[in-house]
Amino acid sequence: MSIGPLITAGELAVELSAGRPVTVLDATLVLRRPRHDGDFVAESGRGRWLDAHIPGSRHIAVDTDLSVPHPTQHDHHPEADVLASNLAAAGIGPDTSVVAYDTVGGLWAARVWYLLDWIGIDVRVLDGGIAAWRDAGLPTATGEDAPVATPRASWQVTTKREAWVDRAEIELLVGCGNLVCGLPEDAFQGTVPTRYSRRGHIPGSTNVPARALSGDDGRLLSPGEIRARYLEAGVDLDREVLLYCGGGISATANALALAHAGVRHVRVYDGSLEEWSADPALPLVVAASA
Missing domain, CATH: 3.40.250.10 (Rhodanese-like domain)
Incomplete structure (x- = not known):
């Protein structure tokens, strides 16, 4: 491994x-x-x-x-x-x-x-x-040069970690969870158009944009810098961290960055705002300027 x-x-x-x-x-x-x-x-x-x-x-x-x-x-x-x-x-x-x-x-x-x-x-x-x-000066290829994948016999998964948090649990934790949104700040605040039904963020959540955890070269920041970004956002890294975004993708980038920083007690809300915003009864916070 x-x-x-x-x-x-x-x-x-x-x-x-x-x-x-x-x-x-x-x-x-x-x-x-x-x-x-x-x-x-x-x-x-x-x-x-x-x-x-x-x-x-x-x-x-x-x-x-x-x-x-x-x-x-x-x-x-x-x-x-x-x-x-x-x-x-x-x-x-x-x-x-x-x-x-x-x-x-x-x-x-x-x-x-x-x-x-x-x-x-x-x-x-x-x-x-x-x-x-x-x-790094390494070559790239074009066209269909990949080897044809040889199917394997399927297997039953016996080892998996707790990776997901669902909407029902997030609803119970609104305002009191260690909940982090990985979208850019303007999307978090709801000041720009959204791909989803409604703008804004889940009440009580904080914002650590996934793309801000990489440098200009696209490489992840150092573990210390990543931890500092979360601490500055008020995230308690000694507790389980719950991650969401728009559709469950940026949240996994946040999880990758945290793993690079040695933090593995995380779960992702896979439905994220795509699921949350689809229900008009669920609250969203939008900046006053939106």
Whole structure:
């Protein structure tokens, strides 16, 4: 098993050149900025993968391959055994070592990491994504060069950690939970259009934007800097941290950053604002200027 949740471009290149069996997944999905409330537009990242990718990597569609239909959410996590079955069809088993990356800032790679880590698979995220790979002077490939995945027999998940918190529990904790939103500050305050039904944030929650936990080069900040960001936001890192965002993606990037900082007692509200805002009876806080 890997020691930490991240791998550098240089480390990955060494593992691949040494012939270590590593499955590299490009998890790119493109979410367009909303032009008005309720404007949710997602585009496959496969075209970007075809244009340039780490040699031997495969593209995985997080919104279909690793998600299941849900009444209010686009990217809801499958049950553990369903996830294992989907992964087996892609040639990934409980003994597979996986590295995930994307080309859009790392949020989708973090989602892959969170899902696979949940069921005990050895998974790491390429720190800085494909930009870091290029910065290291490493080559990219184009077109269909990925090996065809050989399906494996599905397995029953026996090892998984507590990873999810549902709406009912969040409702009980409104105003008194260690609840953190990973959206940008303007989305948290409700001052810009949202992809979801209503603007704002869950009462009592605080804001640690996921993208603010990386530097200009896309690499995660140091563990000390990440911990400092949470402490400045009033988060008690000695207690369980509950994470949410718009649709459960940025929240997993927050979870990745916390794991990098040595904090693993976290759970993600997967429905996040996409589910919460769909019920007009549930409260949301919006800045007065919105």
